[in-house]
Amino acid sequence: MFKIFYEDIDVGQKEAFGAYEVTREEVIDFASKYDPQPFHLDEEFAKQSVFGALCASGWHTCAMMMRMMVDHMMDKGFAGLGSPGIDGIEWKKPVFPGDVLSMEGEVTAKRESASRPNLGLVKSTYLIKNQKGEVVMTLKSNVMVAKRG
Template sequence: MIYFEDIEVGATARFGAYHVLREEVIDFARRYDPQPFHLSDEAAAQTHFGRIAASGWHSCAMMMRMLVDHMTETKQAGLGSPGIDELRWLKPVYPGDTLRMESEILEKTPSRSRPDMGSYKTRATVFNQHDEPVMTLRSIGLIRRRPAG
């Protein structure tokens, strides 16, 4: 199990391989972001996207899936997150893209009020199959401290 004490500032990780499906892009858009360029080839062709593009919020959800899979595989003692900062959608994500992630630990801080936990800040970048960054963000993660004994 990876605890707060095991996190090293400056450590990097590369992980994920999420294949973006057209049906998933349209279904997400129908449910949560029904703008025409997420739903219709014809409407998307009239925009700078040129074709159906995933919602930025769908890109966040796909990033979250890769992140949780990574945390599960590495057995992190995660406790969620109080939020993210500096979210940027740099390039459209299209059906047929394959996404991956890179992250870097920027800092870590033991909790002053909860001695059983700490937090860490991460810079994350999502790339497409051409190694082009499509999204960046900074996040704060909460994680358990190593149990005594």
């Protein structure tokens, strides 16, 4: 099942992946359930807001990023064992219906776990971009990764 383990990851390693199309229906559905602010729900209100148009919640952008990341990890056979948390999220630009999101990631650090000899911890920085190449969000993540054997 797993093909890529802690030992296979190098600091400085980069990768680009994903193509997630943002739809109006999904923006409104997510906002209705989790972030019901009017600029995520009402197109007329959103036109008068600082965003100028209906836009996705930042938390929705995180969810779309997570979907791209998990799909990528599963396709590669990455031995990820979950995350103890993130070091930061920044929402740089609004995400609008019709945008197509993708990701670029770079491994920034790694270390073996002091308490669990069967895994290591990997830190990465991800840039989430729209179809114009504009960074809409950054995320600094920590992931537990299984060691080989």
